[in-house]
Amino acid sequence: MHIDTRAVHAGRAPDATTGAVMPPIHLSTTFERAADGGYPTGFAYTRESNPNRMSLETALAELEGGVAAFAFASGMAAIDATLRALSPGDHVIFPDEIYYGVRHLLHTVYAPAQLQASFVDMAKLDAVRAAVRPNTRLVWAETPSNPSLKIADIEAVAAIAHASGAWCGVDNTWASPVMQNPLALGADLVMHSTTKYIGGHSDVLGGALIVREAGPLAEKLGHIQHHGGGVASPFDCWLLLRSLATLPLRVRAQTESAGKIASFLAGHAGVSRVHYPGLETHPGHAIAGRQMRGFGGMLSFEVVGGREAAFALAARLRLITRATSLGGVETLIEHRRSIEGPDSTTPDGLLRMSVGLEHADDLIDDLGAALAG
Ligand SMILES: Cc1ncc(COP(=O)(O)O)c(C=O)c1O
Structure with a gap:
């Protein structure tokens, strides 16, 4: 079944x-x-x-x-x-x-x-x-x-x-x-x-x-x-x-949007690196393709300009909410290093995104406007 x-x-x-x-x-x-x-x-x-x-x-x-x-x-x-x-x-x-x-x-x-x-x-x-x-x-x-x-x-x-x-x-x-x-x-x-x-x-x-x-x-x-x-x-x-009851529907929709957002960010000059296993350039792409039925609704990316630029970008977002946690219906973005504390090995310019159920085009517009400054 x-x-x-x-x-x-x-x-x-x-x-x-x-x-x-x-x-x-x-x-x-x-x-x-x-x-x-x-x-x-x-x-x-x-x-x-x-x-x-x-x-x-x-x-x-x-x-x-x-x-x-x-x-x-x-x-x-x-x-x-x-x-x-x-x-x-x-x-x-x-x-x-x-x-x-x-x-x-x-x-x-x-x-x-x-x-x-x-x-x-x-x-x-x-x-x-x-x-x-x-x-x-x-x-x-x-x-x-x-x-x-x-x-x-x-x-x-x-x-x-x-x-x-x-x-x-x-x-x-x-x-x-x-x-x-x-x-x-x-x-x-x-x-x-x-x-x-x-x-x-x-x-x-x-x-x-x-x-x-x-x-x-x-x-x-x-x-x-x-x-x-x-x-x-x-x-x-x-x-x-x-x-x-709604888990499969939600996760598939979030995964579809995450794939679109990852591709958008990967082609943007303001982003130095995108971490998403659905991208062919991701080192774990082949294994993920084998053991997963889709690449999921989570991604992270590194902003050109490091910590200051990452904070500034997150501050300019209008639709995407700055908050910790993931997996909800609303898209969240987070500067991980500042929450992980002094032991963190996470790059300073990294923002993590949990993609929600908003339309992917609206999320991409929000990110695009924030990246444009
Ligand atoms: C991968 C992972 N494992 C475990 C936890 C801990 O779960 P909880 O916050 O429900 O205690 C989290 C929380 O963010 C998580 O992302």
Whole structure:
């Protein structure tokens, strides 16, 4: 069945008691026990499980081709749960261009003895191989990466991880399940900041983990979700399930516009470099073409004149909003280096764009006028 159909129907059924076609929101934190002490509906307490969370998790597992999903209160809570599934002293290989929040989490919350970390260019498989240690337990990829859209070959990275007895996890936030399914390429775990494309309207914060198979990883993550308690609320789960129905339509439209905008910027004298895997000049173009069903709605570009010119350009935009985050219906632009802090390796003239659902011509007009000064 096509993803458009699954996105509408996965995790949904008319409400058994009222016939409501759209699911009710179950805010109750607790559920009645039977006289014999059992839980006839299977629900006991909302931190453990909740009907809205179950619906969302069922849908996410189906869209990513996994056996189970775990919904969290944010993308970072989902990543933190993954790291807590490891044992003290384990080693993790991360991409050098990982979402900067993960680097901060590792450096400020985890002690070095708790978790050893290497950061490598995941587009270079030799670098990944060279980073493997006897205690490597997780290889984490983020593709396309944030903010310069580097592409990692998921199948090859998963093979390296498995040859070393490690799990392979992929942050699939930027591609969304519409454009890429890492589990089908051999990854063991997919992570989403559901705040982004899955939520799609910049009004809900969430995260999710989806596992390829039942086993120790799935059990550990379920245990951490239940006992760590960083779960997504029933209302957030309801909003996310509602948004899933339009995910394929939104992401395809955003991808089409991003391709047009990338071509426009690539031909503009005021732009020194465009990072978009859909461009033939992008180093990851061939791999992205193989493992993705489209190149996605995110791009970044470097403005001639560096930091000052990038800020000035963003200030002249009339339609495109200056704000962090991505995946919403509105187009956002952001100077990444100034948000990433002192450790940032992002070029000073780089602006990142999350392309929304406005008409591509209007967005190009806005960029063109701002670039003209
Ligand atoms: C690729 C990626 N992963 C993870 C996160 C963290 O997600 P959240 O902000 O929902 O905690 C983000 C947030 O921007 C992201 O872009």
